[in-house]
Amino acid sequence: MDYLLLLLGLSFVLACIHFLTKSIALSTTKFVPLNLPPGPRPFPVIGNILQLGNKPHQALANLSKTYGPIMSLKLGSITTIVITSPQVAKEALQKHDHALSSRTIPDGARSLDHHKHSIAWLPVSASWRNLRKVCATQMFTAQKLDETQVVRRIKVQELVDYVHESCRSGSAVDIGQAAFTTVMNSISNTFFSKDLAHYQSDLSQNFKKLVCGVMEGVGTPNIADYFPVLRSVDPQGIRRRLNTVAEKIFNIFDGIIYERIQAREKMRSKESNDLLDSLLNLVEENSSDQLSLTCIKHLLLDIFVSGTDTTSSTVEWSMAELLHKQEKLIKAHTELRQVLGKDWLVQEFNIAKLPYLQAITKETLRLHPPAPFLIPHKAETEVEISSYMVPKAAQILVNVWAMGRDSSVWQNPASFMPERFIESEIDVKGRDFELIPFGAGRRICPGLPLAHRMVHLTLASLLYTFDWKLVHDLKPEDIDMTEKFGLTLPKSVPLLAIPIKLKKLYHHPHQHYTTKNYIYHHQQHYTIVINNWIHCPKTQNTNRNRSSSPNTNSKHHHQIQTQNTNNNNLKVHQIQTPSSIITVIPSPITTEKEEEEEERERERDQIVIVVASGHGPVFVVAPVITAVFVAASGCRRLGAGRFDVDDEV
Structure with a gap:
């Protein structure tokens, strides 16, 4: 609050309100009549303005510790009642809602009527x-x-x-x-x-x-x-x-x-x-x-x-x-x-x-x-x-x-x-x-x-x-x-x-032991490792390790099939395996062009891998934030990024 400007104007105020001298004389006596809420004694003319400081809400909160949850002050010539407790606020705004429903209008709000x-x-x-x-x-x-x-x-x-x-x-x-x-x-x-x-x-x-x-x-x-x-x-x-x-x-x-x-x-x-x-x-x-x-x-x-x-x-x-x-x-x-x-x-x-x-x-x-x-x-x-x-x-x-x-x-x-x-x-x-x-x-x-x-x-x-x-x-x-x-x-x-x-937060593989229910990812992944076999959704390549050449004869490769869905923008790959360890590896983005292409892919496509296990389907949905396991049943965490589902549920 700019109280410096306020104080500079007080000399002008004193000259303009000479007719308040009677009020000034009265204010030197005891301030609190029996029927008014308690409050600090005001100074002549300016009242309690100086006690507000630069942060009036904090100053009035501190004053309430002395004078209680309802107190009275003089701000210039304005009698002001300050309420600082839920009980008093309820009485004022609920019980006396009609009597207190009008507003004290600041001069600035009078602009252009x-x-x-x-x-x-x-x-x-x-x-x-x-x-x-x-x-x-x-x-x-x-x-x-x-x-x-x-x-x-x-x-x-x-x-x-x-x-x-x-x-x-x-x-x-x-x-x-x-x-x-x-x-x-x-x-x-x-x-x-x-x-x-x-x-x-x-x-x-x-x-x-x-x-x-x-x-x-x-x-x-x-x-x-x-x-x-x-x-x-x-x-x-x-x-x-x-x-x-x-x-x-x-x-x-x-x-x-x-x-x-x-x-x-x-x-x-x-x-x-x-x-x-x-x-x-x-x-x-x-x-x-x-x-x-x-x-x-x-x-x-x-x-x-x-x-x-x-x-x-x-x-x-x-x-x-x-x-x-x-x-x-x-x-x-x-x-x-x-x-x-x-x-x-x-x-x-x-x-x-x-x-x-x-x-x-x-x-x-x-x-x-x-x-x-x-x-x-x-x-x-x-x-x-x-x-x-x-x-x-x-x-x-x-x-x-x-x-x-x-x-x-x-x-x-x-x-x-x-x-x-x-x-x-x-x-x-x-x-x-x-x-x-x-x-x-x-x-x-x-x-x-x-x-x-x-x-x-x-x-x-x-x-x-x-x-x-x-x-x-x-x-x-x-x-x-x-x-x-x-x-x-x-x-x-x-x-x-x-x-x-x-999608850039995690540059290390995330492993999940899956048996049923759902694992959601919201980070675009280019490489998915299933039971140590690598599947690249974009190329449909599957191989034993990242350095080996694509192995199109792998049984895992043949079991990855694109399924038709009602959503034309949704790619679903199904893998038949009784139980899978799935590791999701985010590919590093090396060029601005690749990043822009990846962004377009994120907006256009969503890749869902359906792992049909002996206990029911598991979905790995890309894009991923982190390994978030959303289970319709109980689960326990095995380690960083690894979850197990209670088969009994």
């Missing part, structure tokens, strides 16, 4: 309910999200392709920026059927910079927020800068909307090809002013600003925690390989079958919520919470960062332990107040269902397709895990990691 049209800042009213209804019925229902999941899958595949290019060049990937581009393009294609950002083009970074500019502007400490009398002056120029940024974003939206309206008129069609068509249909059907083109633009601004930065930040923090705790990364890899098997792409329906991945995101949201505080609530009437009186017009801050690190709620709260959620029913959907990073009650984030899908799909794809190493041979324990305070909580130092194609 955004607060008059924004679903985030509007008070509970007919306009707000109409916007919530649009979100609930047109955007974020399970049915609507299922209909648009192909868009997200394509955009995530583009992310994977981009990371593949980094693999070839050996360059590092900025995880946060890459995820930001993916999320933004997923949203823009859902609404507009077009990309608004690109991974490598400087030209297309413009929209990303504008969205980030809004986040930074609203999150910058503003004297006018502490002393509303100064709003008309805009002493730091924050609203003026935000006016410029928001106007540029609205110009982009105007161009897209106008182009779509022209196309619809030309085609004389109201068919809904994306969400913009659906919203335009609603505008035409709506006889009142409750939903207009202006409302649509402000709704789009809310969705792009709140949806991109928070989601990409969660992906970045998840990756940082996993690289920081390598044993958790291994667990995540193992689950993905076991569940997904031979599938190359992660899909949204896989998420429900990945409990450890879901636990990772919950644990990340516990330690690193998208925003340190919920969007500020405002008391519409005087209300009693935990036997204390909250005055009318007071600002309510719910410190979700502190609640996620409360030692009375969480065991070892500072440790990244996804396992804590494996047997737990706690979720992030607003019912469990121990974990409410997206809010609760009627003001819960409407985009939560989309964020849930996007975070899991993006994170799973990055983990399943690649292994990762840190730049400059940085050790996992040396990763900078500090956060930068603002409207959101991004990493202070962006996470840079070098992706490694999983």
Whole structure:
């Protein structure tokens, strides 16, 4: 937080608020009336601003250890109630949901009258309910999200392709920026059927910079927020800068909307090809002013600003925690390989079958919520919470960062332990107040269902397709895990990691003793050794050792037959042998041309070897990450890369 600028403006504040001298005199007496929550004594005029420090969420968490889970402060002229426990948060956001449903609006949100049209800042009213209804019925229902999941899958595949290019060049990937581009393009294609950002083009970074500019502007400490009398002056120029940024974003939206309206008129069609068509249909059907083109633009601004930065930040923090705790990364890899098997792409329906991945995101949201505080609530009437009186017009801050690190709620709260959620029913959907990073009650984030899908799909794809190493041979324990305070909580130092194609991870043979069930590989293999006989799927050659010439008379060679399947891109080779030791040897890639050819092969073909044993078929599926044995029955590990199946099961 830039408190230096704040302090420089205080002299100007003192001159402008001379009429507060009576309040200043009163503030020198005992601060805490019996009916207000306890809190630290404020300084004259500025109140408790200086006690917030550079990281207010941490400072307020420390103050709560002295003053309790509900406390009162003076931030300038604003009475502020801070809540830091699940029990008090539940009482405030559930029991007194209606009384605390309004917002304390920061001056930056007033740019271009955004607060008059924004679903985030509007008070509970007919306009707000109409916007919530649009979100609930047109955007974020399970049915609507299922209909648009192909868009997200394509955009995530583009992310994977981009990371593949980094693999070839050996360059590092900025995880946060890459995820930001993916999320933004997923949203823009859902609404507009077009990309608004690109991974490598400087030209297309413009929209990303504008969205980030809004986040930074609203999150910058503003004297006018502490002393509303100064709003008309805009002493730091924050609203003026935000006016410029928001106007540029609205110009982009105007161009897209106008182009779509022209196309619809030309085609004389109201068919809904994306969400913009659906919203335009609603505008035409709506006889009142409750939903207009202006409302649509402000709704789009809310969705792009709140949806991109928070989601990409969660992906970045998840990756940082996993690289920081390598044993958790291994667990995540193992689950993905076991569940997904031979599938190359992660899909949204896989998420429900990945409990450890879901636990990772919950644990990340516990330690690193998208925003340190919920969007500020405002008391519409005087209300009693935990036997204390909250005055009318007071600002309510719910410190979700502190609640996620409360030692009375969480065991070892500072440790990244996804396992804590494996047997737990706690979720992030607003019912469990121990974990409410997206809010609760009627003001819960409407985009939560989309964020849930996007975070899991993006994170799973990055983990399943690649292994990762840190730049400059940085050790996992040396990763900078500090956060930068603002409207959101991004990493202070962006996470840079070098992706490694999983097929290159293992340059030694992998042996598996097979009797039945399945072994899956996801690494392209050129040489497969079965009982010391070598089979080359590309050439159909089988020989005793790698140096010998092909032996076309070998009985093993004759028993390798290509089978017909329903999938024209699937090659199946059947080998008749009662029991087999299978060794899979990845061929070294020696030239760029060979690597490109191998990449085309990976995308086009998949090789499956069916070993029919006395106990049933065994499949070795190429491509492979590592020797992952997916058994429908019990198995025991015999050694590195070697498994045995219990024949009795």
